Amino acid sequence: MEPGIVERVLRYVDAELLVELTRSLIRIDSVYRPERGTGEAGVARYVTELLEAWGFSVRVEEAAPGRPNVLAELCGTREGKTLLFEAHSDVVTEGDASLWTYPPFEGVVVDNRIYGRGACDTKGNLAAAMVALKAIKDAAADFGGRILLAVPVDEEGLMIGIKKMIESGWCNEVDGAIICEPEENQLCIAQKGALRIGIRAHGKMAHGAIPRAGINPITPVCRMVARLAELERSEGAHHGEDPLVGWPSITPTIFLAPPSGEPQINVIPNQAYVTLDVRTTPRQDHGFLKEAVLNIAREEADKVPGLRVETAVIDDRPCTYTPPDDPVVQAAAEAVRLVTGREPQYNGVPGATDGTFLWAWKGIPIVTFGAGKREVPHQVDEYVDIPELIETARLYAAAAMIFLSTRR
The missing domain is CATH 3.40.630.10 (Zn peptidases)
Incomplete structure (x- = not known):
């Protein structure tokens, strides 16, 4: 030079x-x-x-x-x-x-x-x-x-x-x-790595005063989110804090019910949709996390007869x-x-x-x-x-x- x-x-x-x-x-x-x-x-x-x-x-x-x-x-x-x-x-x-x-x-x-x-x-x-x-x-x-x-x-x-x-x-x-x-x-x-995951629960629209006539997707999706918070704590305890990028996280960022159309206080929506912004540290396995999220969604959906759930990986960054x-x-x-x-x-x-x-x-x-x-x-x-x-x-x-x- x-x-x-x-x-x-x-x-x-x-x-x-x-x-x-x-x-x-x-x-x-x-x-x-x-x-x-x-x-x-x-x-x-x-x-x-x-x-x-x-x-x-x-x-x-x-x-x-x-x-x-x-x-x-x-x-x-x-x-x-x-x-x-x-x-x-x-x-x-x-x-x-x-x-x-x-x-x-x-x-x-x-x-x-x-x-x-x-x-x-x-x-x-x-x-x-x-x-x-x-x-x-x-x-x-x-x-x-x-x-x-x-x-x-x-x-x-x-x-x-x-x-x-x-x-x-x-x-x-x-x-x-x-x-x-x-x-x-x-x-x-x-x-940090990043996983963006969408979870969509399909229920059945009904009158809020007659909930048994429908299938409410909100409650099982809320249970999914609560279990994902437990998964975040488990991953943090297992992998610890990375010296450069910090703690791993699983963060719900969007919750829509219904995802489209006009919500109303006395109407059970036909769908609920939640997105997750998952941030990972080098020791974590993205494959394991994707499978864990899918299993939680399936297990909670199986508890509600007639509820159908879909998960989609929107983005995967190492x-x-x-x-x-x-x-x-x-x-x-x-x-x-x-x-x-x-x-x-x-x-x-x-x-x-x-x-x-x-x-x-x-x-x-x-x-x-x-x-x-x-x-x-x-x-x-x-x-x-x-x-x-x-x-x-x-x-x-x-x-x-x-x-x-x-x-x-």
Whole structure:
């Protein structure tokens, strides 16, 4: 690596641009709500136009109608490794906007913080990656290989964006990936696995005053949920707390009865539907858990004559782990030392990210880090601290140069 190149690149990290870019991204409502006409397309269009204006090569491909992925490329002066930055374009719903102190899609700055949906998850980190790549380009840094910036859709859903990128071959030559997520700039080298399971109980509609004329699906589904809480406790006692990703969990997240149509207080619904968000640690067996959930559902359904139950695995994502001595983790660690003067802190992601599929489907080593407190995403008054965000952009720029300076 050219002597002093990292320090020169860091001088080109534009803090003012970073703040304004983050605010601009927040102002684009990218919650996927086709009924309202919102989604990731606005962010994709804005990012594409800006990156092209900065001189990057950009490709766009729809993962689904109206849901475009973006991939930008910066090539070095010679052959070498490929580093991928990944930051998704979608955000979760703001919920009840009246509960927010500041409007969720305005990117308000108060007391050195940027407020808004996506401020830390992950539009601030997307902006940090863009500014880091621009700094490398503007500094005319001499490096081998290439840097890719992936901006996929639907990370907050079923991750169809990153799946499409992988299927299309966009990630075939990647040697390491930095996943841009809010982790307080701790280097996360492990991620929890995830199982999403739906349970649907079919009963018989009847008058609430004459319950024996129907088959009420609500009570057996409630018993299933109670037994799943016991399963969660049993799994926790058996496997314990993982040092990086914490405790396993089985969390009911949606309960609908009836799942469609209008509910009424004096009507027994014909169906009840519950979804489970199961988060696993490396020692757990997904096959065992799927079978355990199925058995609980069947056993409780068998206690109610005429009740029929269906279970469906909606998504299955493995745990991931990248060793601390992997080159992409080492590059991130050296960047932390160089930029902050601190020793890196290692941790694990409490959920799954798009990096799950890069690791599981393509064997790409990943490290996840970025600005933002871990507890803040998906909450009212989401924010990111500006000094930490600037630090993140500098870390991304330094990590890229360090990673690309080493041989395959």
